[in-house]
Amino acid sequence: MDRKRIYLSSPTMYGEERAFVQEAFDTNWVAPLGPNVDAFEREMAAYAGVGHAAALSAGTAALHLAAILSGVKQGDVVFASSLTFSASVNPACYEKAVPVFIDSERDTWNMDPDALERAFETWPHPAAVIAVHLYGTPAKIDRIRAICDAHRVPLIEDAAESLGSSFRGKMTGGFGDFGVYSFNGNKIITTSGGGMLVAEDEEAIKRARFLATQARDPARHYQHSCIGYNYRMSNVIAGIGRGQLLHLEEHKAKKQAIYRQYREAFSDIPEISMNPMNPDGESNNWLSCMTIDAASKVTPIKVMDALAEYNVETRPIWKPMHLQPVFAGCGFVQTEEGVSVSEDVFNRGLCLPSDIKNTQEDMDLIISVVRRQFGR
Numbered sequence: 001m002d003r004k005r006i007y008l009s010s011p012t013m014y015g016e017e018r019a020f021v022q023e024a025f026d027t028n029w030v031a032p033l034g035p036n037v038d039a040f041e042r043e044m045a046a047y048a049g050v051g052h053a054a055a056l057s058a059g060t061a062a063l064h065l066a067a068i069l070s071g072v073k074q075g076d077v078v079f080a081s082s083l084t085f086s087a088s089v090n091p092a093c094y095e096k097a098v099p100v101f102i103d104s105e106r107d108t109w110n111m112d113p114d115a116l117e118r119a120f121e122t123w124p125h126p127a128a129v130i131a132v133h134l135y136g137t138p139a140k141i142d143r144i145r146a147i148c149d150a151h152r153v154p155l156i157e158d159a160a161e162s163l164g165s166s167f168r169g170k171m172t173g174g175f176g177d178f179g180v181y182s183f184n185g186n187k188i189i190t191t192s193g194g195g196m197l198v199a200e201d202e203e204a205i206k207r208a209r210f211l212a213t214q215a216r217d218p219a220r221h222y223q224h225s226c227i228g229y230n231y232r233m234s235n236v237i238a239g240i241g242r243g244q245l246l247h248l249e250e251h252k253a254k255k256q257a258i259y260r261q262y263r264e265a266f267s268d269i270p271e272i273s274m275n276p277m278n279p280d281g282e283s284n285n286w287l288s289c290m291t292i293d294a295a296s297k298v299t300p301i302k303v304m305d306a307l308a309e310y311n312v313e314t315r316p317i318w319k320p321m322h323l324q325p326v327f328a329g330c331g332f333v334q335t336e337e338g339v340s341v342s343e344d345v346f347n348r349g350l351c352l353p354s355d356i357k358n359t360q361e362d363m364d365l366i367i368s369v370v371r372r373q374f375g376r
């Protein structure tokens with residue numbers, strides 16, 4: 001196909017990353033750790049408004065350490081958002097925990113606090129709650145936090161998709177006992193791959209850095225009293241992160257403008273709804289998504305196929321975890337009876353291209369192809 005590819009969300013790089021990376025080379029600080037790692041941790045903690053941060057090789061690594069540091073052990077139940085990417089919950093499974101999935105609420109697509117509350121009736125002692133801010137939209141994280149406090153359960157906040165999103169003026173990632181960000185290639189800023197674990201608890205972050213560097217006890221020889229991991233971010237990668245962080249606000253503004261443009265362009269088509277915002281927060285609009293009314297003859301697959309003919313990348317809504325073969329048999333607490341909210345959103349939705357490098361012509365093309373499916 002000659003037509004250029006229009007992406008869902010791809011890396012956007014600048015000169016600043018090169019400068020930080022060059023500095024790492026010039027000072028021969030290419031080996032693990034170094035000044036860029038320290039600075040990136042400080043800068044991320046400051047941006048997120050959280051006391052401490054540990055730079056890691058992936059968001060998944062951060063979620064794994066968050067589970068370990070929360071005390072998740074073999075056979076423990078953990079409550080997790082069902083409508084999320086599998087990396088939210090896989091790390092708890094590395095520790096042989098047993099996930100119980102919590103359905104979404106209609107108004108944010110995130111973990112329904114009422115369903116979370118009900119889950120405690122069946123499983124009174126989960127080891128952790130893992131809540132995501134899907135596609136950048138903040139969850140009702142104050143209620144989720146309050147429920148976790150009432151039951152004395154640690155909250156792991158998966159803010160991998162929501163860096164820059166806030167709830168009542170506070171950055172997502174700062175509400176949990178642990179917050180997790182990702183710098184994977186498709187995220188709002190990227191280091192090619194990487195993640196960050198944040199927490200107010202300085203000792204916990206020190207412990208995360210210790211576990212992430214092979215858990216070496218302070219001794220002259222290599223000595224180990226527990227199982228360690230090779231999860232640290234390198235000084236070169238952290239340089240890319242520092243350069244990207246300078247552009248986060250700009251990326252967010254562009255993502256928000258993309259969302260507004262889609263919303264405006266489809267506002268006269270009653271069968272289309274955009275993914276929900278949280279009126280008590282601000283979304284980074286990492287991905288713009290739409291759902292189609294069940295009564296419509298147009299299906300998400302029809303829209304995705306039509307866009308694919310123009311080399312436009314789309315993706316279905318993340319398939320809920322409680323429907324994944326690997327999690328068959330796990331507990332699931334629904335928001336309402338009948339088809340669950342997360343399954344309904346999955347059935348009727350799709351993710352639209354939200355790449356900040358897309359031109360106005362690209363947006364016009366996407367919008368006109370979608371509109372055409374609805375006879376407009």
Ligand SMILES: *Cc1c(COP(=O)(O)O)cnc(C)c1O
Nearest residue numbers: 058059060085087088160182184
């Ligand atoms: C991307 C993502 C992760 C994993 O982050 P990586 O840096 O790719 O390991 C975890 N949770 C969610 C919701 C994500 O979107």
